[in-house]
Amino acid sequence: MAASTTPRAVAASEASPSLRAQLEALFAHALRTAYPLTQDWQLPAAVAVCGNPAMGDYQCNTAMPLFARLKAQADLAVPPPASPRAVAEALLRALPPSELIAATSVAGPGFINVTLSRPFLATHLAGLLAHGTRSVAPALAGDPARPVVVDYSSPNIAKEMHVGHLRSTILGETLCRTLEFCGAKVLRLNHVGDWGTQFGMLVTHLADQPGGAESASIGDLMAFYKAAKLRFDADGDFKARAQAAVVRLQAGAPEELAAWRRICAVSRTEFDELYRRLGVSLVERGESFYNELIPERLQELAALGVSSVSEGAQCVFSDGSSTPLIVRKSDGGFNYASTDLAALWHRVRVEQSQWIIYVTDAGQGTHFAAVFDAARRAGWVDSFVRLDHVGFGLVLGDDGKRFRTRSTEIVRLADLLDEAVARCAAVLRERNPDMGDDELAVAAQAMGYGAVKYADLHQNRSTNYTFSFDKMLSLQGNTAVYLLYAHARICSIIRKAGLEPGAVQLRQGGLALHAKEEVALALAIARFPEAVEAVVSDLMPNRLTDYLYDLSARFNEFYGACTVLGSEEEASRLQLCEATAQVMRTCFQLLGIQPLMRL
Secondary structure (H helix, E strand, O other): OOOEEOOOOOOEOOOOOOHHHHHHHHHHHHHHHHOHHHOOOOOOOOEEEOOOOOOOOEEEOOHHHHHHHHHHOOOOOOOOOOOHHHHHHHHHHHOOOOOOEEEEEEEOOOEEEEEEOHHHHHHHHHHHHHHOHHHHOOOEOOOOOOOEEEEOOOOEOOOOOEHHHHHHHHHHHHHHHHHHHOOOOEEEEEOOEOOOOHHHHHHHHHHOOOOHHHHOOOOOHHHHHHHHHHHHHHOHHHHHHHHHHHHHHHOOOHHHHHHHHHHHHHHHHHHHHHHHHHOOOOEEOOHHHHHHHHHHHHHHHHHOOOOEEEOOEEEEOOOOOOOOEEEEOOOOOOOHHHHHHHHHHHHHHOOOOOEEEEEEEHHHHHHHHHHHHHHHHOOOOOOOOEEEEEEEOOEEOOOOOEOEOOOOOEOEHHHHHHHHHHHHHHHHHHHOOOOOHHHHHHHHHHHHHHHHHHHHHOOOOOOOEEOOHHHHOOOOOOOHHHHHHHHHHHHHHHHHOOOOOOOOOOOOOOOOOOOHHHHHHHHHHHOHHHHHHHHHHHOOOHHHHHHHHHHHHHHHHHHHHOOOOOOOOHHHHHHHHHHHHHHHHHHHHHHOOOOOOOO
């Protein structure tokens, strides 16, 4: 479970352009009109997609909980309604007229089914075609000048990025892109591990190289780290010198600081190359950035009575937890909790963030819950700041254990990306032997990187998943490769009509929705803002991948049943093709996947 606070800041706006939000606003009006005594009950007008399309497009499920509440209210001036169905009928009588709704009905004990107006739906899609998908982006409440901070990726200096960093990096990037699409100002922060006792070991090993720390070549950084660790574990003299070097480094000694900066620079170069390949851009704020803030923050916790000393350590005890959050060790040293508290304080008080999202593995959930609790008790975080820990599960191999190479080494992220691209290149060469080398290289990278990202993003992030190249590169099922081909096919249809994808204009007569497959596709396209709202609401990127896959399925059903080229409805149906492709491209962009216009 994610540790979270959810105040009114940064919630889905009532001005959302989604069809569901518009229906919720209509039913909220009906609720206040039919039962004015309920205005203070904060009972939502719950609207969802209708489970049975034959019954309608959406369904309002408010009548049953409202009936139960009315029946339990003993001091009502009027008798409660006879049944949930009677409540539903009263809501329908109070429902204001709207061009959005074509028909309504009551089913079962009180479900209100709604069928949307087909002309309204066609006009809605025409607006999307005319103004682009950003015109239907949900808005976020809160102050647009105050940033949303997303803390993600967070590799350790002097260690290579591996498959374990994959989930944090691409989950965090997708959340950033989605929030920005909704108008948020996002500050992407990379909280790298660039401080601590291991750097005494590294700077000492560097100083011992031929030529000394100033001229020695680090070469392979991971090999350098392993060599230093071997010496640290086996050589008592080296270990003592390394521990002394940590003290000098933390005191700001010039030689140790210079060596530390060299090591950080080498790591940063390697990180940046991987981020370039993944299309990720972050602002680095390592642990060292917050180090000088820690003493004052810990003094403040003690002065406020938030922390106390236990067995020589400074601790914060949370209600209901027998394990304290140790913010200063008994030897006086700082730890992760010290840094995370200082970082949170800085993000709220200096960056003025209204929402802070931490994307780390699920195992850190308890830690962040304790950090959030300490910050709230200290008064650093008020009810207008939202805090979320976005936890995720492990990447597993076929053996059900952490994904590793056959030699039990952790899989390097660069190697994983290289193999995905190589496999895609082989498939493309086999299917398209006439494809030029440059075009093939671009397509293989888009497919390879996209496949790796999508295979992760379409999982429920809170669970573990098994990594499989064969599954992620399949042309069938819910994969990036399948969806990229689907998008390319739509573009091909548009080109066969003598048009260019992205340039289909509204034509005489506009959109006409008659066949049930046309209506189903139009509804799927129009529900794009709802998918975006779902991602923002629960921070689950798989809400968007599920939507994208469903949209592709609705398009295939439409194309299988409805002739596009050469039909009397060609102009209208080409616009449906273009609207589908536009929404697919936006979904790809939010997921960090490069769309392909032809394959």
